[in-house]
Amino acid sequence: MRDRLYRVEAIILKRTDFGEADRILTLVTPDRGKLRAIAKGARKPSSRKSGHIELFTHSMLLLAKGRHLDVVTQADTLEAFLPLREDLERLGYAYYLAELVDKFSEEDSENRPLYDLLLHALRWLGDDACDSALLARYFELHLLQHVGYRPQLFQCVNCGTAIEPTDNFFSAEAGGVIDPNCMQTQREKIAGHARDAQPIPLNALKVLRFLQSREYETVRSLRLTPEAQAQVEGLMRDYIAHHLERNLKSVEFLRQLKQPFVVGMGESVAKAVAK
Numbered sequence: 001m002r003d004r005l006y007r008v009e010a011i012i013l014k015r016t017d018f019g020e021a022d023r024i025l026t027l028v029t030p031d032r033g034k035l036r037a038i039a040k041g042a043r044k045p046s047s048r049k050s051g052h053i054e055l056f057t058h059s060m061l062l063l064a065k066g067r068h069l070d071v072v073t074q075a076d077t078l079e080a081f082l083p084l085r086e087d088l089e090r091l092g093y094a095y096y097l098a099e100l101v102d103k104f105s106e107e108d109s110e111n112r113p114l115y116d117l118l119l120h121a122l123r124w125l126g127d128d129a130c131d132s133a134l135l136a137r138y139f140e141l142h143l144l145q146h147v148g149y150r151p152q153l154f155q156c157v158n159c160g161t162a163i164e165p166t167d168n169f170f171s172a173e174a175g176g177v178i179d180p181n182c183m184q185t186q187r188e189k190i191a192g193h194a195r196d197a198q199p200i201p202l203n204a205l206k207v208l209r210f211l212q213s214r215e216y217e218t219v220r221s222l223r224l225t226p227e228a229q230a231q232v233e234g235l236m237r238d239y240i241a242h243h244l245e246r247n248l249k250s251v252e253f254l255r256q257l258k259q260p261f262v263v264g265m266g267e268s269v270a271k272a273v274a275k
């Protein structure tokens with residue numbers, strides 16, 4: 001009986017209602033990758049587990065091997081990230097980071113750097129001084145690195161030559177930056193895997209390179225103009241959508257948050273997120 005039980009440290013990425021009173025949890029763990037488990041009776045008001053398996057909570061769980069899904073038998077909060085829960089925008093960003101980790105990680109596949117990145121990002125996001133959008137861009141670049149989709153920003157993806165500070169192109173399909181020379185002379189040759197190539201403004205390229213190659217402590221004080229922020233966000237959105245082959249739900253939520261006339265809508269989405 002004992003060996004059917006195991007203990008995991010986890011962050012709750014997603015919760016889905018199941019049956020009368022249960023929840024199915026999607027978890028990310030440091031040494032087992034993504035994992036799904038069922039928390040029986042977690043929606044009952046009397047449940048002692050429910051507070052410890054809130055969305056984005058960092059918890060220590062005791063699981064029992066089940067036939068289909070493993071069962072949460074005990075849960076203890078390690079970190080609740082309360083500041084996140086008091087602000088709709090931060091909550092939206094936390095939802096986005098968790099969704100990225102969910103979509104890009106695999107079950108039963110250890111990825112400690114990815115786990116640590118999420119854990120740290122949830123802490124940083126709760127800091128009053130945190131620029132949530134900048135953190136999201138940093139997170140995207142480092143997540144892509146940890147899951148094997150690192151965009152190549154320092155050498156041309158086609159010829160390997162160091163990228164010069166000039167008019168370059170960016171292609172999610174090709175996996176990074178293409179220099180103007182390759183774009184002109186080898187267009188037919190690379191067209192098959194760079195159909196989405198678009199010009200990349202020099203400033204946006206510099207920002208991406210800086211975020212990709214530095215630690216968060218170094219980049220956190222960077223202040224971007226709204227224009228640069230929008231360019232970098234657009235490039236990353238295209239890159240991620242290409243690699244996921246679909247758009248993320250939380251991207252739409254964050255977009256709605258930025259529009260004042262849908263505040264009520266944002267609240268209803270936030271309720272859905274918190275459910």
Ligand SMILES: [Zn+2]
Nearest residue numbers: 156159179182
């Ligand atoms: Zn080239």
